[in-house]
Amino acid sequence: MKCLHLVVLFQVCQYVLAAVDDGLIRDAEAYWIIDPTDQTCLTELGTFGACDDDALFMYLHRAQSWWSRLLGMGTTRRSLTMVLEPIQKRSCLVTRKSYGRTILGGGDCAKVKEAQQWEMLHSNTRRYTNKQNDDAVASVALTTNGKRDCVVRDSSLWSRTARLARALAGEQNAHKEKVPRGALANTVSVHSCDKRGHTPLELTASNVAQSGFLFQAADGANCYDGIRFRACSDEDRTLRWGIAVKFNKRGRPETALYKFYNASACLVESGRDGVTLGSCASNQAKLWGVTRGRLCRNGDCVNSGKCLARSAYDSQGKLHNCNMNIFEHLTLTLDSDGSDALAQALKEAAAREEQAKLEAAEDARRSEFRSRTTTGTSSSPYATSQY
Numbered sequence: 001m002k003c004l005h006l007v008v009l010f011q012v013c014q015y016v017l018a019a020v021d022d023g024l025i026r027d028a029e030a031y032w033i034i035d036p037t038d039q040t041c042l043t044e045l046g047t048f049g050a051c052d053d054d055a056l057f058m059y060l061h062r063a064q065s066w067w068s069r070l071l072g073m074g075t076t077r078r079s080l081t082m083v084l085e086p087i088q089k090r091s092c093l094v095t096r097k098s099y100g101r102t103i104l105g106g107g108d109c110a111k112v113k114e115a116q117q118w119e120m121l122h123s124n125t126r127r128y129t130n131k132q133n134d135d136a137v138a139s140v141a142l143t144t145n146g147k148r149d150c151v152v153r154d155s156s157l158w159s160r161t162a163r164l165a166r167a168l169a170g171e172q173n174a175h176k177e178k179v180p181r182g183a184l185a186n187t188v189s190v191h192s193c194d195k196r197g198h199t200p201l202e203l204t205a206s207n208v209a210q211s212g213f214l215f216q217a218a219d220g221a222n223c224y225d226g227i228r229f230r231a232c233s234d235e236d237r238t239l240r241w242g243i244a245v246k247f248n249k250r251g252r253p254e255t256a257l258y259k260f261y262n263a264s265a266c267l268v269e270s271g272r273d274g275v276t277l278g279s280c281a282s283n284q285a286k287l288w289g290v291t292r293g294r295l296c297r298n299g300d301c302v303n304s305g306k307c308l309a310r311s312a313y314d315s316q317g318k319l320h321n322c323n324m325n326i327f328e329h330l331t332l333t334l335d336s337d338g339s340d341a342l343a344q345a346l347k348e349a350a351a352r353e354e355q356a357k358l359e360a361a362e363d364a365r366r367s368e369f370r371s372r373t374t375t376g377t378s379s380s381p382y383a384t385s386q387y
Helices: 002-019 066-071 154-158 160-168 339-378
Strands: 030-035 040-042 056-062 077-082 092-098 101-107 119-121 137-144 149-153 188-192 201-205 214-217 222-224 229-231 241-247 253-259 262-270 274-279 288-291 294-297 306-310 317-321 330-333
Touching (some): 056 241, 154 160, 154 188, 253 288
Antiparallel strands (some): 030 040, 030 201, 077 092, 101 188, 137 149, 137 201, 149 188, 214 330, 222 229, 241 253, 253 262, 288 294, 294 306, 306 317
16 A cells, blocks of 8 residues: 555656656756765865855756757767856866866856866776665766866865875886975866876765755745745654756856745746746746855855745745844755655555545444344344234
């Protein structure tokens, strides 16, 4: 019975997603790119740090130009897009030059060479194709430039231990190497895969695509449902959100927030300071982002854009200019794997089955009572006898 409900729930989700045709990518998983040596994550700054909301990336396919498709030119392109980054011009992981080195950071997704050449390879050089989102973990090499250049953590190249190992291995001039400017314990740089190798990284799924997430207020007790703030509950599926992305004509991502169990309903800016649920095809449903705990639209969430705040009167969501420092601090709660939603569905099904059993038992009891009553009446000494 549990498997049956799981299949039904999966089919319903597939049907809802198939019914929506607005160009938004809804099934992309968000990943943490982790260095297993110290369990830190690659961040939007191009350094390794805390594994939080700011360290989530989506590995997205990029469409080629019609001219390239017509001539059969070019190769498949992919970007590492930062989840809910409010500033479009720095919403992808890009390569850039700094003091003669190639480093990483947030940049423009429209740049083909810097932002659209990422490939995640296994040690056998096959592309990472795991489509399972339930805590998928893969050891990968992060490559670019046609898989010729690899991402390497600077500490694995320039630490005393690493330099000594190269010298003992007989590498020429290894003892004369100087630590490049800007190379720190948590920084990364891009080198030729053949010359410097790569840093093995773990790709860990957040399950955002599989089960959604909650927008939890700072008090920890209330969550935003698209209209107002109300009590958080893992069993309340209407509180769950999903992330949808669409690349515009310039090649920059536009992010929408949709209700996870109603994919056609998105968070939409309405009027002067209102926010509601509406069509995902609306222009007012795009350009959402989160930074420093601020959910905002059409800005950087600090100096520009409108930030979400909570009304003191009825706890409804309101939009205010972010530069006024009026906002409700929100956290993306990702620790739930969605089993709560399935558990609720199973609980409801079990309750219906139990109710059906009780009704059947009651009917059987009544039938037995009527049968006994009839039998008892016919055998009574006071029953009418025939003479």
